[in-house]
Amino acid sequence: MLFKDSKILSSDITSKAIFENRRQLIKQAAAGAYGLALAPWFSRTAFANSPGLGKLKVMKSDKYSSKEEITPQKDATSYNNYYEFGLNKDEPVERAQRLQTKPWTLTVEGLVKKPMTFDMDALLKLAPLEERIYRLRCVEGWSMVIPWDGYSLSKLIEKVEPLGSAKFVEFITLADPKQMPGLNNRVLEWPYREGLRMDEAMNPLTLLSLGMYGEVLPKQNGAPVRIIVPWKYGFKSGKSIVKIRFTEQQPATSWNMAAAREYGFYSNVNPTVDHPRWSQATERRIGSGNLFSPKIKTEMFNGYGEYVANLYTGMDLRKNY
């Protein structure tokens, strides 16, 4: 059901996005943000005039990082999929600014020895923040290269001590019709929910992300906390997560419920298995070139095969799409 690559050039929407960002960061500077390591040159005015949100203290991580050219921040923060705020790419940057992200809690429950509820302060302190430059490949056929700030989800999973019976992990996004106008649209089952098999969730590549480009997550990108699973299509990476639940059975997921033939549970990036309505062999890199630039070849597991291919040995990936 995801719409095929809309024909909007990102340059058409960036000037508005810059204005919105600026408005938001002025508000945020006034309110004072949580747990931020501010740049040494920080002052209220410098902050309000800088083109970004609150800075995070991050260690650059080379191990898993892509060497490709990073997508301009203005593109990554103004060309978004966040259906709770509308179906068009330029709607989240505008309409997500009403999302109340403070206070925020993330509840971890289900088949665990120690169910826990974390506030953002606790999540920021749980492990050192790493910056990992990952490819994000949308099932619609476009991609970006984004520096995400966070840590392996496994760090959080270890804290709650999953039981042996926990075989899957479910990720649930906030669903508040008062803040999210897109919930009126019944394209998806709300709350937005996604899931991973336990070994996929424990893979070090799977990131609990609290920021991007060294700053707290913009609301349109899933503030204040989201999941990033770089070897799967972008829709597996749920935004604005309020609940993580450990289950024995494979959880139902929003996209699969909406169109099971098109969106499976696994959704690994796979150029050899086409979407029923379009090819997945190539992708258009957002923010570089234009609509007439040649597309680039999509890589198996989005280029992360050396880390994740072993998770699927013996599985028919045509069946388990």
Ligand SMILES: Nc1nc2c(c(=O)[nH]1)N[C@H]1C(S)=C(S)[C@@H](COP(=O)(O)O)O[C@H]1N2
């Ligand atoms: N809650 C929620 N999470 C979501 C979505 C959504 O609509 N709602 N869209 C997904 C899709 S289709 C993609 S491609 C990525 C886009 O992330 P970005 O806007 O940060 O690039 O978010 C994913 N996470």
Ligand SMILES: [Mo]
């Ligand atoms: Mo997507």
